[in-house]
Amino acid sequence: MxxxxxxxxxxxxxxxxxxxxxxxxxxxxxxxxxxxxxxxxxxxxxxxxxxxxxxxxxxxGRAKLRQSACVEDVDYRAVRGLDRSLFLKLATCQWIRDHRHLILCGPTGLGKSWLACALGHKACREDFSVLYHRVPRLFAALDLARGDGRYAKLLASLARIDLLILDDWGPQVMSADHRRDLMEIVEDRYGRGSLLITSQVPVDRWHEIIGDPTLADAILDRIVHAAYRIDLDGESMRKRPDEHELP
Known part of the structure; x- marks a missing residue:
């Protein structure tokens, strides 16, 4: 031959x-x-x-994950309230197939962003489209898009993503425009895509962050009731330079 x-x-x-x-x-x-x-x-x-x-x-590459993280490298020894069995279940990505959400809450320094990126990385491996955004920068991008005519196009591009990671939500009270932005994002994903939200603010205070009671009820009804919850607590891992999760 x-x-x-x-x-x-x-x-x-x-x-x-x-x-x-x-x-x-x-x-x-x-x-x-x-x-x-x-x-x-x-x-x-x-x-x-x-x-x-x-x-x-x-x-x-398109996901633009903030950190290089893998679910195989998660440190379950750290005292921070991370449920190993739940996290391993989430690592199967079935919750994304089911169009459910995930809320990661806890004080700064406990690896919320790292864990979110690890799950985003696994979702990419499972052939889901993923996009990472820090919430303040996403709202800034939406403000610019509102001014130059790209607003509808940007929202449509977000709606097509299987897993949208919204990192570092809160604690500032949202403006009227940003409340509507969040409502549009959540509504577009309802039953069609998944959200992964990280926040230092407990879920029971999210109403006051959104600011408008009616919109808060509508937004949280679409997120919280269809979401897995991970509430972390403990000493900041940044004080431990030997940890691979938070160098």
């Missing part, structure tokens, strides 16, 4: 994983005993693996 022309054809067809698999198998005498069907299956597996990796890298 002419190896180089075959590789050229595979690359021309965009089957770069197949080409790599073909080349690797040709160089491995141990596969000589394989049947044609087995050999082809191995070549195709290379293609599938490469495409999954590229898709993950693209999703992870």
């Amino acid at each position: 002419l190896t180089h022309p075959t590789l050229d054809i595979l690359h021309a067809l965009g089957l770069h994983g197949c080409a790599k698999g073909f080349k690797d198998l040709e160089a491995n005498p141990a596969v000589a005993s394989l049947s044609h069907a087995e050999w082809l299956a191995l070549v195709l597996e290379h293609e599938v693996t490469l495409r999954r990796q590229k898709r993950f890298e693209a999703r992870a």
